[in-house]
Amino acid sequence: xxxxxxxxxxxxxxxxxxxxxxxxxxxxxxxxxxxxxxxxxxxxxxxxxxxxxxxxxxxxxxxxxxxxxxxxxxxxxxxxxxxxxxxxxxxxxxxxxxxxxxxxxxxxxxxxxxxxxxxxxxxxxxxxxxxxxxxxxxxxxxxxxxxxxxxxxxxxxxxxxxxxxxxxxxxxxxxxxxxxxxxxxxxxxxxxxxxxxxxxxxxxxxxxxxxxxxxxxxxxxxxxxxxxxxxxxxxxxxxxxxxxxxxxxxxxxxxxxxxxxxxxxxxxxxxxxxxxxxxxxxxxxxxxxxxxxxxxxxxxxxxxxxxxxxxxxxxxxxxxxxxxxxxxxxx
Amino acid sequence: xxxxxxxxxxxxxxxxxxxxxxxxxxxxxxxxxxxxxxxxxxxxxxxxxxxxxxxxxxxxxxxxxxxxxxxxxxxxxxxxxxxxxxxxxxxxxxxxxxxxxxxxxxxxxxxxxxxxxxxxxxxxxxxxxxxxxxxxxxxxxxxxxxxxxxxxxxxxxxxxxxxxxxxxxxxxxxxxxxxxxxxxxxxxxxxxxxxxxxxxxxxxxxxxxxxxxxxxxxxxxxxxxxxxxxxxxxxxxxxxxxxxxx
Numbered sequence: 401x402x403x404x405x406x407x408x409x410x411x412x413x414x415x416x417x418x419x420x421x422x423x424x425x426x427x428x429x430x431x432x433x434x435x436x437x438x439x440x441x442x443x444x445x446x447x448x449x450x451x452x453x454x455x456x457x458x459x460x461x462x463x464x465x466x467x468x469x470x471x472x473x474x475x476x477x478x479x480x481x482x483x484x485x486x487x488x489x490x491x492x493x494x495x496x497x498x499x500x501x502x503x504x505x506x507x508x509x510x511x512x513x514x515x516x517x518x519x520x521x522x523x524x525x526x527x528x529x530x531x532x533x534x535x536x537x538x539x540x541x542x543x544x545x546x547x548x549x550x551x552x553x554x555x556x557x558x559x560x561x562x563x564x565x566x567x568x569x570x571x572x573x574x575x576x577x578x579x580x581x582x583x584x585x586x587x588x589x590x591x592x593x594x595x596x597x598x599x600x601x602x603x604x605x606x607x608x609x610x611x612x613x614x615x616x617x618x619x620x621x622x623x624x625x626x627x628x629x630x631x632x633x634x635x636x637x638x639x640x641x642x643x644x645x646x647x648x649x650x651x652x653x654x655x656x657x658x659x660x661x662x663x664x665x666x667x668x669x670x671x672x673x674x675x676x677x678x679x680x681x682x683x684x685x686x687x688x689x690x691x692x693x694x695x696x697x698x699x700x701x702x703x704x705x706x707x708x709x710x711x712x713x714x715x716x717x718x719x720x721x722x723x724x725x726x727x728x729x730x731x
Numbered sequence: 732x733x734x735x736x737x738x739x740x741x742x743x744x745x746x747x748x749x750x751x752x753x754x755x756x757x758x759x760x761x762x763x764x765x766x767x768x769x770x771x772x773x774x775x776x777x778x779x780x781x782x783x784x785x786x787x788x789x790x791x792x793x794x795x796x797x798x799x800x801x802x803x804x805x806x807x808x809x810x811x812x813x814x815x816x817x818x819x820x821x822x823x824x825x826x827x828x829x830x831x832x833x834x835x836x837x838x839x840x841x842x843x844x845x846x847x848x849x850x851x852x853x854x855x856x857x858x859x860x861x862x863x864x865x866x867x868x869x870x871x872x873x874x875x876x877x878x879x880x881x882x883x884x885x886x887x888x889x890x891x892x893x894x895x896x897x898x899x900x901x902x903x904x905x906x907x908x909x910x911x912x913x914x915x916x917x918x919x920x921x922x923x924x925x926x927x928x929x930x931x932x933x934x935x936x937x938x939x940x941x942x943x944x945x946x947x948x949x950x951x952x953x954x955x956x957x958x959x960x961x962x963x964x965x966x967x968x969x970x971x972x973x974x975x976x977x
Contacts, residue, residue: 429908432941457876457913458883461945479846479884482877485839492869525912531869564908568869615899615907616758616919616936618953623944 409630409644410656412589413440415447415518415555419635421548422541423555424526424587426562426580430620433593436628436646437522437559438464439654444520445469446653449553450512452505452521456494456528463652471512473504475528493570494528498536502543509547518553526560530569530579542586562592584631594627595619596645599659624648627659735771737967741954742937747775748852749894750946752886753915754879758899758907762922763933765896767958767965769795769854772894773811774804781890782810782851786835788817789857793829802963812848814841816857838874846881850889853882856896859903868906875910914940916951923957932960935967 411417423440427433438461441451451470458476459465465472475496477487489495505521512519521544523529529537541556548554565579584590597619630642643659687695739747749755755772759765769785776783785795792813799806807828815822815831822830835841845853855878861871878893885891899907899919911917919936937954956967 427912427941429911432912432944434941435944438944458942458945462947477877477880479881482880483839483843483846485837485842487877488873492867492871492873494873561908561912564905564912567905568872568909614921614936615904616917616938618936618938618955620917620938620953621911621941621943623939623949 407644407656407658408632408640408642409591409628409646412630412632413443413654413656415444415449415553420588420632421555422545422587423557423589423591424583425557425559426583426590426592427559428561428563428594429615430617431593431595431626432621432623433559433591434524435623435648436591436593436626436654437524437557439646439648439652440557441520441522442652443654444555447553448517450516450519452508452512452519454501454505454521454523456496456523457525460522460524469516471508473501473508475501493531496528496532498529498532498540502540505544506547513551513554518551518555519548520554521548521556523556523558526558526583527565527568530560530565532570534569534571534578534582538582538586545586545588587633589630589632592629592631594629595622596625596627599627735965735967738771738935738956738958738965739775741956741967743950743952746779747771748779748890749892749916750948751890751892752883753946754882754893754895754913754940754942755916755918756907756910756914756940757894757896757918757920759896759920760899760922763920765898765918765920766856767920767960768918769856769894769896770799770802770804771965772852772854773799774802776852776890777804777809777811779890782812782849784812784814784845784848784851784853785856786814786816786854787856788860791815791817791829792831796829810851812851816860838877842877842881845878846884848885850885850891852890852892852894853878854894854896857898858895859897859906862903862906868909871906872909872913876913879913912941915942915946916940930959931957932965933958934970 408417412420412423425433425437441460441464444451445464445467449469451464451467452473453460453465453470454473454475456475459472464470477494481487487495509519509521526537529540541558544556548556560579560583562580566577569579571578625645625647628644628646630640630644632640632642634640645657645659647655647657649655735747739745757765757768773783773785787795792815795813796806812832814833814835816835819834819836822834833841833844855875858871858875861874862868875895882891882893895910895914897903897907897910917938917940919938920933921936922933923931935956935958937956939951939953943949943951955970957970958965958967
């Protein structure tokens with residue numbers, strides 16, 4: 401079991417692991433990855449990296465946007481575009497010039513690389529791009545990734561929703577669950593964020609009581625802590641998996657800790673089982689050793705007859721058939 | 732009383748209003764309507780001397796006026812503008828008291844009109860009706876996102892917030908998941924798991940939305956409450972603390 405010091409996610413977040421040019425964070429309605437993503441951005445700022453914030457729906461937190469090292473590539477619809485109806489296509493997807501976005505981001509990367517040791521491009525979030533075209537979004541991510549790979553500490557950081565992206569993405573007519581799979585295939589690391597209390601459902605020995613899980617429950621979207629599952633594809637081809645807990649500390653930076661799974665693996669052990677119902681009974685339900693031995697020594701009267709051959713005496717009216725009754729089976 | 736003091740106290744919202752420049756999502760079911768919060772948010776906004784814009788895809792202006800009058804809210808004394816999203820047409824022949832201030836025909840026209848209004852609390856009631864008439868989820872999110880963008884711009888010069896009320900069922904679940912990602916607060920109304928009760932009308936779960944972590948003032952804490960709807964008000968209390976039990 402990994403200690404906190406040995407966690408890959410900790411090294412990745414602290415930019416000590418250099419083989420992660422593209423890191424994708426996935427979330428659901430029940431637990432957002434936004435606090436973790438912003439904490440990672442702050443970590444990057446702390447390491448002197450330049451930040452390119454590609455904001456498609458809303459800006460990042462004010463404390464990040466006001467930093468001089470942060471450059472905004474604003475892809476949100478303007479008031480004029482909303483007012484004249486030019487912000488959206490007839491099918492409801494955003495009208496975003498992907499070629500212009502590509503050139504804007506690349507020019508910012510070039511500018512930052514000349515003055516800083518590295519950069520982080522934050523894409524918040526991928527859903528508007530995926531709804532325009534999955535293919536074009538993947539091409540864009542691949543291009544940004546290849547640029548980030550040339551600079552050791554640089555990274556592309558993107559967030560998307562794994563419970564709605566497939567439904568809203570333009571997959572060219574395909575009904576397959578493509579989005580999580582293709583993002584996993586091009587990303588160097590994928591971090592799936594969960595609520596803390598789902599850990600019990602992953603452990604062996606857990607049984608459902610049959611009740612449906614509520615859509616909304618206390619503990620949803622905890623802005624301070626959560627559970628994450630990391631899938632890290634190394635350059636050698638090895639894929640590593642890791643389970644960790646994260647917490648956003650007072651400095652708004654991420655703190656990772658190993659998940660103690662041992663305590664939850666044996667939910668039915670004597671230590672965790674409820675009180676023994678036989679404790680306070682006025683009579684004894686247990687067997688003594690002599691009683692167990694006597695029980696084992698009892699000879700069952702018809703056991704030998706069941707284990708032996710069956711001798712059948714044919715009567716006059718019986719018709720003996722010498723053919724094998726299984727001849728008609730085509731075995 | 733239209734402002735639910737017990738709810739405001741549980742959420743640590745002294746004014747009853749969510750913070751400015753936020754989006755609040757209310758979900759309800761057939762057995763537990765979320766629209767009972769509309770009078771609360773409306774009256775809280777009136778008490779703060781801020782206008783309200785109510786856009787409804789479900790009911791007429793008269794419906795809301797009747798309810799608010801019953802709860803002691805005098806809409807004629809405050810700045811309430813009603814946008815009719817229920818039916819298209821010319822309603823200029825209606826009496827002024829029940830005539831909508833704007834009818835939603837072409838969406839860019841509505842957005843233009845909305846951006847010309849002063850900073851207000853914008854309440855969208857029954858947005859899932861757009862799914863029922865055949866609009867795709869992307870288009871419905873386009874509408875909500877545009878309203879949100881306008882409210883955020885307005886909040887720079889005064890109090891402005893967006894409240895979205897959606898019926899949550901198997902048809903709108905995906906839409907609700909998308910809206911939660913754009914919301915700061917989520918109010919989820921549902922019936923009691925144990926069935927109906929004379930002293931409890933349903934259960935309310937209040938949790939943060941995805942954008943809550945971006946707020947500078949985070950005094951809000953999640954809550955699980957039971958509530959009872961009466962003629963003129965709604966009482967909120969901790970589970971097991973209804974007046975019937977006590």
